[in-house]
Structure formats: structure tokens, C-alpha cells
Amino acid sequence: MIPVTVLTGFLGSGKTTLLNRILTEQHGKKIAVIENEFGEVGVDNQLVIQAEEELFEMNNGCICCTVRGDLIRILNRLAKRKDPLDAVLIETTGLADPGPVAQTFFTDGDLRDKFRLDGIVTLVDAKHLAQHIDNAPEAKEQIAFADTILLNKTDLVSPAELDAMESRIRSMNAVAKLHRTRNAEIALDRVLGLGGFNLDRALEVDPQFLEPEYPFEWGGAYELPAGTFTLTVNEGPDPSMDVVLLPVKSLSESDLAAAREAAVLAFSDWETILKAGDTLLPSGTLQRLVFSAFPAEFAVRVARAGHYALFTQHHPEEFNATLKASAEGLKPAWSHVFKPDHEHDDEVSSVGITTPGDLDGKRLNEWISELLRTKGNDIFRMKGVLAIRGSNKRIVFQGVHMLFDAKFDREWRPGEARSNTLIFIGRSLDREQLNAGFRACLA
Amino acid sequence: MPNFVPSFDPDDSPPAGALDPTPAHAVAVKQWTRDFLRLSDDAVVTVIELACADPRCPLVETVIAVFEEGRTRQWKFTRPKAAITKVMVQQALTASGLPPVLNAPDRRSA
Numbered sequence: 001m002i003p004v005t006v007l008t009g010f011l012g013s014g015k016t017t018l019l020n021r022i023l024t025e026q027h028g029k030k031i032a033v034i035e036n037e038f039g040e041v042g043v044d045n046q047l048v049i050q051a052e053e054e055l056f057e058m059n060n061g062c063i064c065c066t067v068r069g070d071l072i073r074i075l076n077r078l079a080k081r082k083d084p085l086d087a088v089l090i091e092t093t094g095l096a097d098p099g100p101v102a103q104t105f106f107t108d109g110d111l112r113d114k115f116r117l118d119g120i121v122t123l124v125d126a127k128h129l130a131q132h133i134d135n136a137p138e139a140k141e142q143i144a145f146a147d148t149i150l151l152n153k154t155d156l157v158s159p160a161e162l163d164a165m166e167s168r169i170r171s172m173n174a175v176a177k178l179h180r181t182r183n184a185e186i187a188l189d190r191v192l193g194l195g196g197f198n199l200d201r202a203l204e205v206d207p208q209f210l211e212p213e214y215p216f217e218w219g220g221a222y223e224l225p226a227g228t229f230t231l232t233v234n235e236g237p238d239p240s241m242d243v244v245l246l247p248v249k250s251l252s253e254s255d256l257a258a259a260r261e262a263a264v265l266a267f268s269d270w271e272t273i274l275k276a277g278d279t280l281l282p283s284g285t286l287q288r289l290v291f292s293a294f295p296a297e298f299a300v301r302v303a304r305a306g307h308y309a310l311f312t313q314h315h316p317e318e319f320n321a322t323l324k325a326s327a328e329g330l331k332p333a334w335s336h337v338f339k340p341d342h343e344h345d346d347e348v349s350s351v352g353i354t355t356p357g358d359l360d361g362k363r364l365n366e367w368i369s370e371l372l373r374t375k376g377n378d379i380f381r382m383k384g385v386l387a388i389r390g391s392n393k394r395i396v397f398q399g400v401h402m403l404f405d406a407k408f409d410r411e412w413r414p415g416e417a418r419s420n421t422l423i424f425i426g427r428s429l430d431r432e433q434l435n436a437g438f439r440a441c442l443a
Numbered sequence: 444m445p446n447f448v449p450s451f452d453p454d455d456s457p458p459a460g461a462l463d464p465t466p467a468h469a470v471a472v473k474q475w476t477r478d479f480l481r482l483s484d485d486a487v488v489t490v491i492e493l494a495c496a497d498p499r500c501p502l503v504e505t506v507i508a509v510f511e512e513g514r515t516r517q518w519k520f521t522r523p524k525a526a527i528t529k530v531m532v533q534q535a536l537t538a539s540g541l542p543p544v545l546n547a548p549d550r551r552s553a
Contacts, residue, residue, distance in 0.1 A: 054515075056508065056510075056515055056517075058491065058493060058506045058508065058517070059493055059500055059504070059506070065493050065506075069510055069515045072487050072489065072510045073487060073510050073511075073512065076485070076487045076510075077485070107489055107491050108469075108489040108490065108491060109469060109470075110473075110487070110489070111487075111489075369494065372494070373494055402493075402494065
């Protein structure tokens, strides 16, 4: 089967640059490029096909039943070539919703016998991302559908802006692989051969996405001598930030885990208010840093040399916050970004559900059918691995809007806990409702 | 909509995706369409079963779509794909104003 990669991204995001790079690189592969009518790709010895985006509605204009008629015809022609292809690249127009392209590969067995959708790569213009996200729903959809996102033109914005953008992208699509690029420079194997729609790789996601949620976004452990240090905080998204500072015996996994759990408890407790100039102590209690002017400076005093863990409500980079000894910034010996337990502003988000136990197949069928009937338009992608009562094999599935592909795959291994993991990426997803609906399917 | 959990015994049967739980029947429906319309090899026929979220749509619907250079045609059946018969396909294509092709060979049985 010939792998198909879909390239999406707004005008100016670097799609054409990436396409030219892929086509001119000496990789020895025969690649056909299906480009939109305004494309400018033209490379000797490679097959470049101009396509006119023809949306074909199976049903009353409903986007979840819309495919690309032109692609169906072109791919049918390509399948009959005597000189076989190694890969197909489909470039979409800047404003395209990737749904119909992806759905084209979920519609019919004939096409799927010859081509497999390998992945959706979305290029994002780092300089104009915020503007695109805020003004065009298609930008959010392109991010939501992606298996890989290239945050391109990173040389045009500051590292802090990049971090903020990456965080915003992550809040929408928590499972895509994200690479920062300049001039769309990226190794070919990062954009081709992704296996993004491969059922066997349905759960190759950032493990953090499936981690439990925490009341803090960041934790860092510093090795400090006895003395007084300065925590400097600049203007950020909130006028205050809750923190917990506590001593930690060592940087071993178990000691850090103990510190993390102590911080979770402290975050549920009453807070002490600290204003600029006040002293933050390693008390293990919740302290709220309140900012009235910037930069706000807080003294951090430790009586004994040792390791100290700082857990912060927001990522310090959101406030450009640094811990300093005299004028020099200190680097944490250990740090971790935690999955926050709050919703983000964007209406597009990812929901991950992971639960041990078996599911009742009948109830699962009913729930999924109803869910896709009522919310199929808003669910861009879903995938997962499930345990069904009465079956010793796992079910793996992938879906786009209301179309999905599910199959039994390998047997559960001896000693392997039977468990269920689902991932939804979509618009206006109700996390609690999805969780409740799914849990009701447990046998 | 096809069942989410593939409706076969996982230990006895080969895997079949929920995408197309009755692939053999889909092949037959496509062949009937090709025969009745006398389609060339360049035409692409797709058969898909939908359970659209749109309240104007029936609960289950099967769409036969024919993609040819320059035109795309479709026929809808308010029933699951597995319930589509040769007579239904013939009637639908005839009712759409196309000349019926009598005695179309059934290539499956050839």
C-alpha cells in the first residue's frame, strides 16, 4: 500500500518550502504530489498533479459526510501506474478543513486496498499563529487534525513567545508530535512514515497526555546552598500565582514523587499571601505570590544547603519567572511540566480517558453510535485501545468525525492489565460527559 | 452505522474493520452499479453506509457514488448497505433517468 501524507497549513506557513525540500532531497523515492491549484511546485522526475479541490457531499452538506471527489479520481489513476510510487503527498489549500481529505481514506475499501493515510502534517507560521487561530476556524482544525505539527519560522519570534504558542497548540492537540523549524527544515522521517492512522500505533502519544491532572503546571528541584535567593516574576496571564516550596531529600524518583504528592495536598490547603519584597520559605505550605508591579521580586530563604522543590500554579515561562543567586539565574537540577487540571480558552481541545477493566460491547456500541450521531461534527479525530468483556484480544480504533475503523488486534499478554484508553480531539468537547458516558460502558 | 465492536468471534474469524463489515456485499453492489451504468475502468464507484448527525437525514443511509472525469453522481438508499439488493440498484439507476441496461452480466457469477 502506498502511504499518503497530507500537508496542511495557512498561506505563508511554509508548505511549499517543505514540499520543494521533500521533492529535491536525494532520498531515492518516487513521490507523487497532489497540489492545490495555486501551488508552485515543479520538480523534474517527480510527478506533480494539479488538483481542484472538489468537495463531494454524501449528505446534505454535512461536513462529516464530505469527501474529496478529485482525490478519489486522481488516486484511482495513480493506482494504475505501471511505475509504482513510494509515496503520495497531498497539499491542501491554506484555508482547507483537513476533514474531507482524511475522510476520503475512510470511505471505501477499494481506495484503502491501495493507499493508506499515513499522517497529517500541519505547518504553523510562528509569527502569525495567534492571528490565524483567533480569526479562522480552519487554523484550529488544521492543528486539531495533525499527527505532526511544524512550528515554523521560529527565527521570527522570541523563545518566550514560542513557548506560549507551543502551550496553546498543546492545549488544542495534546497528542501530535511538535517540532520547531526554521525555513521548514526537518528530517524527512519526521514528516513521512508517521503511521498516524495506523491502528497498531493508535496510542503512540506523549505519555503526559494520559497522566493524571495536577493543580500545578510545573515543578523544579534546585540544589541550593544556605542563603537568600531572589525569585523574579514578570507580567504574565494572572495577577497572582500559587506556589509551594519544600525540601526534598534527593533527586531520586521516589523522593520527587513524595514531594509532588505533598505539593498536591498543600495546593488544596489555605494559602498565605505574599507581596513583592516578602520572603518565600520552604515551608511546604501554599503561598500565593500577588503582583502589583513588575518585575515583582520575592526573597527565597533556605537555612540549610540541600535540594528544594518548587511547584508553581503556572509554568514559570508564562511569567518569565526566574530564581536567582545574586544576578545569576539558577537552573533546576530536575524539572517537569505537569498536566494542569484547568480548561484552556480555545474551543478546540483534546480529551484522554484511561480506565482499567472490561467494557460491555453492546453498551459501547450504543454509546459510540449515539456519540458520533450527535457530536460527530465536533469530533475531529479519535483513537484508542479497548478491552471488551469476553474477548482475549484488544480492540484498536481510529476515526475521523463519524467515520471510523476498528479491529481486534493482538491478545492481551499474560500479566498485562486489561485497560482502556481513548483519545478525542475536537471542538467544544465535554470532558466530564465523555468520561461519564464511557465509564457507563464498563462491564 | 456499523457496530463499533466488530461483530465476529475474534478467535475464529479474520479481522474485519468496522469500516466495512460486509466487504463482499459492497463489491457486489459496486459491480451491479458498473454493469447497469456500463462504466469504464476509469470510473470509481464507492459504497458507503452513513449514520449522519444531521436531523434531516435518515438513521441509516447507504450512498453509492460514481466518480468519473468531469462528473460525479450519487444514489441514496435509506437502509443499511447489507440490505441493498441488485433490484434496488437497478431501480434506483433507472429512476434517475438513465437508460436501463437489460441483461447486465453478473460478473460475480461469471
